[in-house]
Amino acid sequence: MTTNEVARDASVQLPDDVPHGRADDAPDRRxxxxxQPLAIDVRGAGKRYDDFVALHDxxxxxxxxxxxxxxxxxxxxxxxxxxxxxxxTPPDTGQVLIDGRDxxxxxxxxxxxxxxxxxxxxFKHMSVFENVAFGLRVRKEKPxxxxxxxxxxxxxxxxxxxxxxxxxxxxxxxxxxxxxxRALAIEPRVLLLDEPFGALDAKVRAELRxxxxxxxxxxxxxxxxxxxxxxxxxxxxEQIVLIxxxxxxxxxxxxxxxxxxxxxxxxxxxxxVTRLGDAYVRPHDIDVTTSAGEGSYQAxxxxxxWLGFGCxxxxxxxxxxxxxxxxxxxxxxxxxLRAGDIVFVRALRSYRFPAPGGDGVRPEAPxxx
Amino acid sequence: xTDLGLAPDIADPPAGRSRSxxxxxxxxxxxxxxxxxxxLALAWxxxxxxxxxxxxxxxxxxxxxxxxxxxxxxxxxxxxxxITVIAVxxxxxxxxxFGIVCALLIVxxxxxxxxxxxxxxxxPFAVSPVVLGLAxxxxxxxxxxxxxxxxxxxxxxxxxxxxxxxxxxxxxLPYVVNELVPVLDEVGTDQEEAASTLGARAWQxxxxxxxxxxxxxxxxxxxxxxxxxxxxxxxxxxxxGNIGGQTQTLPLYVQDRFEAFDTTGAxxxxxxxxxxxxxxxxxxxxxxxxxxDR
Numbered sequence: 123m124t125t126n127e128v129a130r131d132a133s134v135q136l137p138d139d140v141p142h143g144r145a146d147d148a149p150d151r152r153x154x155x156x157x158q159p160l161a162i163d164v165r166g167a168g169k170r171y172d173d174f175v176a177l178h179d180x181x182x183x184x185x186x187x188x189x190x191x192x193x194x195x196x197x198x199x200x201x202x203x204x205x206x207x208x209x210x211t212p213p214d215t216g217q218v219l220i221d222g223r224d225x226x227x228x229x230x231x232x233x234x235x236x237x238x239x240x241x242x243x244x245f246k247h248m249s250v251f252e253n254v255a256f257g258l259r260v261r262k263e264k265p266x267x268x269x270x271x272x273x274x275x276x277x278x279x280x281x282x283x284x285x286x287x288x289x290x291x292x293x294x295x296x297x298x299x300x301x302x303x304r305a306l307a308i309e310p311r312v313l314l315l316d317e318p319f320g321a322l323d324a325k326v327r328a329e330l331r332x333x334x335x336x337x338x339x340x341x342x343x344x345x346x347x348x349x350x351x352x353x354x355x356x357x358x359x360e361q362i363v364l365i366x367x368x369x370x371x372x373x374x375x376x377x378x379x380x381x382x383x384x385x386x387x388x389x390x391x392x393x394x395v396t397r398l399g400d401a402y403v404r405p406h407d408i409d410v411t412t413s414a415g416e417g418s419y420q421a422x423x424x425x426x427x428w429l430g431f432g433c434x435x436x437x438x439x440x441x442x443x444x445x446x447x448x449x450x451x452x453x454x455x456x457x458x459l460r461a462g463d464i465v466f467v468r469a470l471r472s473y474r475f476p477a478p479g480g481d482g483v484r485p486e487a488p489x490x491x
Numbered sequence: 492x493t494d495l496g497l498a499p500d501i502a503d504p505p506a507g508r509s510r511s512x513x514x515x516x517x518x519x520x521x522x523x524x525x526x527x528x529x530x531l532a533l534a535w536x537x538x539x540x541x542x543x544x545x546x547x548x549x550x551x552x553x554x555x556x557x558x559x560x561x562x563x564x565x566x567x568x569x570x571x572x573x574i575t576v577i578a579v580x581x582x583x584x585x586x587x588x589f590g591i592v593c594a595l596l597i598v599x600x601x602x603x604x605x606x607x608x609x610x611x612x613x614x615p616f617a618v619s620p621v622v623l624g625l626a627x628x629x630x631x632x633x634x635x636x637x638x639x640x641x642x643x644x645x646x647x648x649x650x651x652x653x654x655x656x657x658x659x660x661x662x663x664l665p666y667v668v669n670e671l672v673p674v675l676d677e678v679g680t681d682q683e684e685a686a687s688t689l690g691a692r693a694w695q696x697x698x699x700x701x702x703x704x705x706x707x708x709x710x711x712x713x714x715x716x717x718x719x720x721x722x723x724x725x726x727x728x729x730x731x732g733n734i735g736g737q738t739q740t741l742p743l744y745v746q747d748r749f750e751a752f753d754t755t756g757a758x759x760x761x762x763x764x765x766x767x768x769x770x771x772x773x774x775x776x777x778x779x780x781x782x783x784d785r
Contacts, residue, residue: 210684230687237688243681247703256699257689301685308689 160222161186161312161344167206167216169199176202178368179215184312184346184361186221189338191359192348195391199368200348201316207346208314209233221311236305236343240317242297244289250276250300251285257308275303278337295326302334306343315347319354331358352392356380364388386475396446401472405448409468410435412457418468421445423461426454435459437467544765551758562748562759567736571744572763574655578727578740579720582660586716590667591709595701597668598675609672615664623661624729627654631730650732655740658726663719670712671705678704710775717771721764 162184169177177199184190192200205211207218209230217226225233245253252259254275258268276282279299289297298318305313318334319327335358338345349355355362356376363373371391372384383389389402396405398419414420421437424444433454435447447467449459459465551559562568596602597609615623631638631648641648648654682704686696702709724742731738735747741764748756 208688210688230684231690231692233688235688237685239681239685241681243685245682245685245700256686256691260686260689260691260695260699304685304689 159186160184161188161220162207162346163217163219163222164203164207165217165219167203167213167218169202169206169211169213175368177206177213180365180368180370181216182363182370182373184344186344187342188344188360189335189358190346190361190363191355192346192363192365193352193355193359193391194350194365194371196350198366200350200363200365203365204314204316204346204348207312208235208237210237234308234311236308236310236313238298238301238305238313238315238318240320242289242294242301242321244292244297244301246289248289249285250281250287250289250292253289253300254303254307256304261308271307272303275307278306279303293326294322295330298322298330299333302337306341310343312344312346315345317348317350320349327354334358356392362392364391366391383473389473394446394448397443398445398467398469398472399443401469401474403445403469403472405434405446407469407471408445408447409470410447410449410453410457410459411466411468412463414466415468418466419445421465421467423459423463423465425461426459433459437465439467547758547761547765550754551762554755558755559759559762562753562756563763565756567739567747568744568756568760570736571739571741571760574652574739575721575741575764577652578656578659578723579717581656582663582720583713583717585660586663586720587667587709587713589664590671590712590716593668594671594675597672599680609668612665612668615662620658620662620723620725620727621729624658624726627658627661627726627730631657649730650734650738652738654730655727655738658730659720659723662723662726663716666715666719667709667712670708670715674705674708675701706779710779714772714775718768721768 160183162182164180164182166179166181167177168175168179180199180203182192182203192203194200202211206213206216207220209218209225209228209232213226217224219225220233220235230237245256248256251272254272255268258271263271273282273285276285279302281296281299281303284292284296284300289300292300302315302318319330322330331354347358359376361373362376362379364371364379366387372379372388376392379388379392383392386395386402389395389404394405395402396408397403398408411418419439421439423435423437425436427434427436432451433449435449435454437445437447439445445467453459457463457465563572593608593612597605602608628649629635631641631654633639633642633649635649638649646653648657678701682700683696686700691699722742723740724746727740728743728746731740731743733739733743733747735744739747741760745757745760745764748754748760
């Protein structure tokens with residue numbers, strides 16, 4: 123994938139001392155190690171539904187033991203890719219390898235995968251215990267072994283007291299934990315999650331994220347999850363594969379996507395972005411002062427939006443260009459910024475992309491000012 | 492409290508009135524409408540269902556149990572019951588299996604022309620049973636297309652049990668399919684896909700996941716199929732030849748007794764038909780309940 127390589131090239135040129143304000147920017151503990159053996163290797167997968175091309179020739183590599191996010195807007199093909207890996211959707215072209223074995227023509231049940239669905243897919247007519255036991259029962263395991271394993275999993279997902287409940291008596295978060303225990307019961311080689319927290323409210327979602335991360339740290343099952351929420355992908359994943367329009371826009375560590383985006387789309391999808399002159403800039407990478415400096419633009423503040431942790435300034439340049447600036451409260455207080463004030467804005471770090479349609483997308487290295 | 496032109500009921504509901512009453516429409520009117528609707532519905536059911544069935548029961552037993560027992564132990568009556576039970580016992584399981592397979596094909600299958608198949612299956616609803624009886628006659632009769640060949644091989648369809656079963660199967664064909672298609676659509680494929688990722692084979696998935704999730708629709712479809720198979724008259728009356736004691740089903744027997752001015756016999760057989768249908772309904776309800784509790 124060319125965009126992918128380009129992104130890595132760009133990251134090589136990235137100066138280390140570029141200031142940026144993200145706290146979770148250096149999770150080296152979870153950095154994807156590309157020398158690790160591959161758990162999943164998708165080669166040139168393509169899928170078309172009548173006139174609609176869901177996936178164009180997509181290749182993805184997932185290192186063993188990692189946590190990878192397939193991120194992208196809805197309808198972009200990320201769920202199709204996950205279903206192709208699982209064997210739930212047959213690809214028109216391409217190959218799928220799991221642990222080095224070609225599974226392209228194997229049915230889902232022989233791929234050794236655990237799959238978690240967005241809407242839980244709970245077996246409604248079975249108790250929580252029987253739901254989790256299902257994979258073991260169809261394998262004709264001994265009842266005593268089934269009971270041991272299921273009880274162990276139920277305590278792992280904090281559902282010890284719920285074994286005899288029916289799924290309809292559980293909350294959404296509990297149902298999703300049950301679905302996860304059910305998927306883990308068969309000791310899958312890879313765990314695939316399709317928008318696992320998409321149907322849950324924000325608070326439960328945050329809890330489950332933290333809990334999933336903890337679970338992954340303990341079990342080290344290679345995990346791939348689909349999400350349209352860039353924050354979720356940033357928080358959980360060691361590797362993000364950004365998919366849109368059936369193609370991979372970029373893949374890499376969260377910090378790579380954030381700091382060296384391959385395209386304006388990637389830049390806008392993983393964070394907020396504004397234009398300053400010709401350059402693309404993150405609003406928090408714009409410095410505001412009251413005196414002119416090198417590379418600064420004169421601007422008038424149109425609006426000061428108070429956000430609690432900081433302020434958003436909406437400013438207009440002399441030529442009419444509107445720019446969004448993320449300022450700290452210290453800045454706003456120090457300069458006593460008000461709507462109508464004249465200020466000078468300067469990009470601390472900016473990006474330029476060649477016009478779309480050009481041959482090969484090559485972003486310039488971010489320019490530290 | 493100053494009233495701003497609102498009706499007193501809305502602005503300040505007096506204590507003691509039901510809180511569940513709608514605040515805008517007056518409580519009295521809505522209650523009156525409710526009772527009126529209930530009365531209408533009950534009267535309608537009474538006129539169409541309770542009264543005729545009740546009157547049949549009353550007339551059946553108006554002379555005591557003796558004549559009823561006599562009427563039902565008549566040779567022709569026993570033969571009619573036997574043939575009806577055989578026809579139902581063959582057509583209901585056959586149509587149940589066929590209905591499940593067809594519904595799965597229509598909803599889950601990727602076959603082209605699914606809507607055509609689905610429309611075709613409604614044919615028995617659209618075509619009058621008498622027309623169907625004639626069609627079977629044309630096909631399997633002594634001068635029909637298949638009749639001579641079959642009778643050479645010792646198989647008689649028309650004027651015998653196979654014809655009756657064939658006609659019964661056809662008229663009761665669509666009920667299970669029609670009940671299952673919307674249920675299968677509603678249930679979706681998530682649970683089946685989950686089962687397959689957990690290692691279940693197609694048959695295991697069907698038995699452990701699909702079948703339990705469609706059991707209500709299936710039970711209702713079976714009840715409807717049974718009722719239809721029990722009561723079939725038009726098609727069967729043509730293909731069976733209506734030979735008393737030999738090819739007469741219970742509905743044909745009822746008509747036969749009625750025309751012979753044997754009202755006790757007609758009423759007794761009718762009551763028996765109704766009782767069988769009710770027994771099937773109760774059994775299916777109990778069976779599905781039982782599985783639900785487990």
